[in-house]
Amino acid sequence: MTTKLNFSQSIKAGAFTAIAAAVINSILFFVFHAIGVFSDDIMLQPDQPLSVVPVLISSIVPTLIASMVFFLIEKYSNNGFGIFKIVSIVLLVISFINPFMGIKGVTIPYALALNLMHVTIVLFLFYFIGKAKKAA
Numbered sequence: 001m002t003t004k005l006n007f008s009q010s011i012k013a014g015a016f017t018a019i020a021a022a023v024i025n026s027i028l029f030f031v032f033h034a035i036g037v038f039s040d041d042i043m044l045q046p047d048q049p050l051s052v053v054p055v056l057i058s059s060i061v062p063t064l065i066a067s068m069v070f071f072l073i074e075k076y077s078n079n080g081f082g083i084f085k086i087v088s089i090v091l092l093v094i095s096f097i098n099p100f101m102g103i104k105g106v107t108i109p110y111a112l113a114l115n116l117m118h119v120t121i122v123l124f125l126f127y128f129i130g131k132a133k134k135a136a
Contacts, residue, residue: 003136004074005129013132014067017124021059024124025117029055032113042105059121066125081133085126092122 005013029052032038040049066088073087074080095118099111 003133004080005071005132005136007071009132009136010067010071010074010129011064013128014064014070014125016128017067017121018060018063020124020128021063021121022056024120025055025059026052028113028117028120037107037109037113039107039110042103042107042110044103055117059117063121063125066121067129070125070129081129084129088122088125092118 029038029050038050042049044050044054069087070080070084073084077083096115099106099114103111
């Protein structure tokens with residue numbers, strides 16, 4: 001029998017993920033902005049270009065929600081981490097569409113950079129949840 005993570009362990013893994021993803025995605029934001037991939041000419045919100053604040057929020061909030069979803073899948077299934085990985089990958093692939101379809105005037109490098117940030121979050125989720133599972 002495999003050990004299941006409790007709520008506290010799941011949230012702790014989510015918190016580590018949120019911190020790591022926020023730091024890395026913030027660094028990526030500043031790098032992409034400095035090299036001109038993120039342009040202030042492309043507006044994400046009404047009359048506002050992308051800034052680091054939405055990057056931080058988008059790195060932290062969904063990650064904490066994902067860790068709660070993981071806990072629920074883990075609690076009510078025999079292969080919680082495996083199911084969570086499949087759900088995460090499906091949602092990641094679906095999220096790849098959003099930058100291309102949801103941002104008016106987006107360039108391909110801009111959209112790809114945003115998608116890289118999505119991948120960062122999922123990889124950190126897999127890493128920290130996997131690490132917590134091994135430690136449990």
